């Protein structure tokens with residue numbers, strides 16, 4: 220089993236992917252992971268989808284909604300502890316700029332403001348670590364493993380602005396997942412027209428069948444300002460009769476509804 224992940228080695232996504240059984244294959248960007256799963260180069264992909272401080276990873280939602288028919292077949296929820304990594308010969312007070320993926324830069328915004336440094340977004344945390352190994356004036360936010368891999372020292376640890384920092388990663392693949400009895404389903408939909416009560420009516424259909432919605436998020440449709448699509452997570456499998464009934468019933472009331480996948484719920488066992 221080949222598992223593509225948002226790399227390179229040393230990213231938080233690698234930590235998530237290493238929970239899966241199989242050969243890990245790193246890709247430099249999230250779209251490259253989607254393309255590798257789509258083409259069959261790898262059997263599954265692991266990508267970040269949302270963080271408890273900074274919210275959704277937009278590119279992942281957009282690729283699921285607009286560009287690929289891949290299915291979410293699992294989720295991995297990891298506690299995220301950010302570290303400030305610097306050259307072994309540098310001192311914290313020498314640091315003028317900090318590099319990292321935009322998500323960690325946002326999750327550590329207050330810490331970075333207190334440091335009084337400039338920030339620069341990079342493709343990933345591990346890419347940032349690889350960039351600074353010969354530079355004594357730059358730091359990177361990343362994993363403990365990235366410090367080992369790229370020969371850096373940890374100048375500060377646990378630097379995120381809020382406790383209980385969690386990131387949700389999804390496992391994507393070409394096929395759908397069979398019901399396990401404790402599943403969740405993710406869909407994306409757009410309204411056929413913007414009118415009062417339009418979204419309420421759609422969500423009411425789920426409530427009418429006693430389906431518990433666990434997440435609703437709007438995201439720009441990219442068609443025009445003020446036009447949105449809606450990502451909805453719910454308990455149950457899309458092959459459950461009550462979910463099938465609702466999806467079929469709302470199909471005539473929405474612009475489109477796309478099942479992104481049904482997969483086992485991660486969480487406290």
Ligand SMILES: O=C(O)C(=O)Cc1ccccc1
Nearest residue numbers: 230231232267320322343344
């Ligand atoms: O760059 C990484 O290490 C990632 O996995 C990206 C990321 C990091 C933290 C939260 C969400 C995404």
